[in-house]
Amino acid sequence: MFAIEVKDLVKVYSGGITALSGVDLMVEEGISHAILGPNGAGKTTLIRIVTTQIKPTRGIARVFGFDVKSQGGKVRELIGYVPQEMSLWTDLTGYENMLIYAKIYGIEPSKRWGVIEELLEFMDLKDAANRLVKTYSGGMIRRLEVAISLMPRPKLLVLDEPTIGLDPRARMLVWEKLLAYKRESGTTIFFATHYMDEADKYADKVSLINRGKIIAGGTPLELKETYGVEKIKLKVSGSVEKASSVLYELGYTASIGDNEEVVLTVKDPAIALPKIIESLHSVGVKVLEARVLEASLDDVFIKLTGRGISEEREGIREVLATRRMIKRGG
Amino acid sequence: MLRAVESVLAMVEMELRRLRHDPVEIATRAIQPVLWVTVFGVVMAHRISIGVQDYVSFIAPGVVFQSATFMALAYGIMMVFERESGILKKLLSSPIPRSSVVIGRSLAGAVRASTQYIIVLASAALVGARFTGNIPLLLVGYFIVVYTCTGFTALSILIASTVKARERFMGIVGAISMPLFFTSNALYPLDIMPEAIKLLAMVNPLTYAVNALRKLVLFSDVSILEDLAALTLFNAVSLLVAMRELDKIIE
Numbered sequence: 130m131f132a133i134e135v136k137d138l139v140k141v142y143s144g145g146i147t148a149l150s151g152v153d154l155m156v157e158e159g160i161s162h163a164i165l166g167p168n169g170a171g172k173t174t175l176i177r178i179v180t181t182q183i184k185p186t187r188g189i190a191r192v193f194g195f196d197v198k199s200q201g202g203k204v205r206e207l208i209g210y211v212p213q214e215m216s217l218w219t220d221l222t223g224y225e226n227m228l229i230y231a232k233i234y235g236i237e238p239s240k241r242w243g244v245i246e247e248l249l250e251f252m253d254l255k256d257a258a259n260r261l262v263k264t265y266s267g268g269m270i271r272r273l274e275v276a277i278s279l280m281p282r283p284k285l286l287v288l289d290e291p292t293i294g295l296d297p298r299a300r301m302l303v304w305e306k307l308l309a310y311k312r313e314s315g316t317t318i319f320f321a322t323h324y325m326d327e328a329d330k331y332a333d334k335v336s337l338i339n340r341g342k343i344i345a346g347g348t349p350l351e352l353k354e355t356y357g358v359e360k361i362k363l364k365v366s367g368s369v370e371k372a373s374s375v376l377y378e379l380g381y382t383a384s385i386g387d388n389e390e391v392v393l394t395v396k397d398p399a400i401a402l403p404k405i406i407e408s409l410h411s412v413g414v415k416v417l418e419a420r421v422l423e424a425s426l427d428d429v430f431i432k433l434t435g436r437g438i439s440e441e442r443e444g445i446r447e448v449l450a451t452r453r454m455i456k457r458g459g
Numbered sequence: 460m461l462r463a464v465e466s467v468l469a470m471v472e473m474e475l476r477r478l479r480h481d482p483v484e485i486a487t488r489a490i491q492p493v494l495w496v497t498v499f500g501v502v503m504a505h506r507i508s509i510g511v512q513d514y515v516s517f518i519a520p521g522v523v524f525q526s527a528t529f530m531a532l533a534y535g536i537m538m539v540f541e542r543e544s545g546i547l548k549k550l551l552s553s554p555i556p557r558s559s560v561v562i563g564r565s566l567a568g569a570v571r572a573s574t575q576y577i578i579v580l581a582s583a584a585l586v587g588a589r590f591t592g593n594i595p596l597l598l599v600g601y602f603i604v605v606y607t608c609t610g611f612t613a614l615s616i617l618i619a620s621t622v623k624a625r626e627r628f629m630g631i632v633g634a635i636s637m638p639l640f641f642t643s644n645a646l647y648p649l650d651i652m653p654e655a656i657k658l659l660a661m662v663n664p665l666t667y668a669v670n671a672l673r674k675l676v677l678f679s680d681v682s683i684l685e686d687l688a689a690l691t692l693f694n695a696v697s698l699l700v701a702m703r704e705l706d707k708i709i710e
Contacts, residue, residue: 177548180548180552181551181552182548182551182552183706202554202556205552205553205554206554208552210548210549210552210553211545211549212545212548212549213545214543214544214545214548215544215545215546216544216545216546216548216549217546218473218477218546220477220480220481221473221476221477221480225473225476229469229470229472229473229476230553232465232466232468232469232472233466233469233470233550233553233555234553234554235462235465235466235554235555261480281554
């Protein structure tokens, strides 16, 4: 049994915009599965179809065997959901938000208090429970939303960009809680993200999405091994420009980093590296340090699509260009 | 069924808790109707030489509804905000049926709006209006206000689902709330209206609401079945259409 089964899913919005153009996706039960892609790739649309908010134009989507179109009620009984945007009433306290949602989710009155208490404790929100949500930090808001989505003990937890806009510490805390809950309960976690490190660290399986289509899938390691190219960072003495022109002749495009460093991407560092060092040596460039950098999911994505996932993440070239500009004072 | 009722009540409770944290809206919304009864009502009464007691008592039920329906009609803006936040998405993916979302929020908006009933009647009484002292009748009157406002809140949710943009929503609400008030029997009895307006008044749900409330609190008259039937028709239509159109709000 798959937690989510999606076949040839198409969604064309009424304005004529095609958000999904034939998505195929299987999410195994009990794992954490990320859907990774840039903004506008179709992640949120896919999530909104899976959570029965909107209907697909064509294709099939099932949650634990139940069709999202014809058995939406059954699907909604099984899922917990945290939308990308905030889903709390900020003019109520944290406790009141939980209470209202507990009633909406139909949690029995005799169990209500226990469930709320336990989850507030679990999410480290007990001290803030009686404060208005508008006084919460971003991380607290996210943890409260996760707590609320866990109240009905869902078999599948769907999160849309669960840590968007949070600082690294708050992100880590949210994920610690999510993974601890998954270990305890065996809940399947399906989440959308455009942070490649988040998918890499917290997902058992990753599906890459681009322009409404899944372009690759597997464990982060598999993806990196199949599509990944590795990077070598060399620290050289002598002319960096000379080094990069030699590398160019060898067929590599090297970028120049700080402190006389050059960075280049290669297929197989174990074989390429000795040859590179030799060639550099022969023109009088000494290699002081050679470091093999691990490939990231972003590299995989660039390999597949020719562009990066996060707009925030700039290529080394842009960083250098910016720095040079700053140095020049303009 | 029980769960549906429970979820509807949860949304009403949410609204009441919100009001408790921030009761400012009730006060700001009360300014206008209080002026209607205490200034307009009193001045007009002297002008047309009907006793203050008679005239203010007469318009008070109308002003209750003018103020309460305006609050109910404005409630949809909350749905526009919640559409932009994640609340509506979360409600629509929760196990409760969509009909509960519409009924729950309509009733919640109505309860919020019904606060005007107490404020307007009390301020009218202060300037000399006289209403029944019969508590059950006053409670039935309160029920009529909540009932009517449920339909108007549903109408507001329907407008929110269709227009989506805040500015346009407020524009539409502004455009229909005053005409609703003036084409009803809120300020003057049906028989002195010109024929065309009278016709409009006959299809205006506010007319029946005002009529029922007037009978109850002014004349202790409980023959309100016809008015209730008209209001029920209005509520059923607005709730059903709002339910059908709710999906549009998140598309």
